[in-house]
Amino acid sequence: MLVEAVFLRWGHDFRDYSQASLKRRVLHAQKQMGVASVSALQERMLHDATAFSELLEHLTVPVSEMFRDPHYFRALRTQVVPVLRTYPSLKIWVAGCGAGEEPYSMAILLEEEGLLDRTMLYATDINPAALDKARAGIFSAEQVRLFTSNYQQAGGTRSFSDYYTADYGAVVLDQRLRRNITFADHSLATDSVFAETQFVSCRNVLIYFNRTLQDRALGLFHDSLAHRGFLGLGTKETMEFSAWKPRFEQVARAERIYRKVAQ
Structure with a gap:
């Protein structure tokens, strides 16, 4: 009933999300928001836009890190970038971008490969608060050590500090990384x-x-991709049981990188 209410009142569709994961998030939200029951949570978010925004934060879990799974970005450099380099201009979609860690990682990789200036990056998410944070390009200084380690393991060719300015316990990513990224609201559902x-x-x-x-x-993703375009998924995700499996071929099995089959 809560999920149906969210869809009918606010237009966000969680009805086909994994039930086990969704239940954990809702119960966590209930506790964090200080309401006695899921019914009370539903009542509150129906009449209070601020409460819904807080609930959306809990339901979407915008937590990531720059160059997460460094081997994925290494594989992009060796398996995908050589093909992307053949295009005069590029459009790349980062879906579910959260607070922007992945699109900024992608922008750094493209910058080092000489492709950023001719690339438009679309970074989308359903969480407005996460998108606002992503547009700002500000991260805590505590995160930088992990980001730096990931960057180095991902085959970074420069010093990671070249891409940010540190100030008062936070870092601000360089404006040149942000100018080719368009952050926008988009729901895969x-x-x-x-x-x-x-x-x-x-x-x-x-x-x-x-x-x-x-x-x-x-x-x-299939319909968005141009002829022989590439798709990257998470390390725990697969097409193995999907009806779309025949439409893609594997490029890098361990890194979950696929390529659209020619029609």
Whole structure:
């Protein structure tokens, strides 16, 4: 009933999210928001936009890190970038971008490979608060040590400190990384394809969907991709049981990188 109410009142569709994961998040939200029951949580968010925004934070879990799974970005450099370099201009979609860690990581990789200036990066999410944070490009100084280690393992060719300015316990990413990124609201559950892209990266998002919604998202990625475009998923995600499996071929098995099959 809570999920139905969210959809009818606010237009966010969690009905095909994994039930076990969704239940954990709702109960956590109930506790953190100080309400006595799920019914009380539903009543509150129906009549209070601020309460809904807080609930959305708990339901979407925008937690990540820059260059998460460094071997994925290493594989992009060796398996995907050489093909992307053949295009005169590029469009890349990072779906479920959270607070921006992945699109900024992608921007750094593209900068080092000489491709950023001719690339438009679309970074989308359903969480407005996360998108606002992503647009700001500000991260805590405590995160930088992990980001730096990941960057080095991912094959970074410079010093990670080249890409940010440190000030008062926080770091601000360089403006040149942000100028080619468009952050926008987009739901894989309800919205349609908005651009033709050469590469889609959607990592650690499908694990929160049930099979129906996973197939819907994979269909969106397939329809968005240009001829022989690339798709990157999270290390715990697979196409193995999807109806879309025949439409893609594996490029890097361990890193979950696929390529659209020619039609």
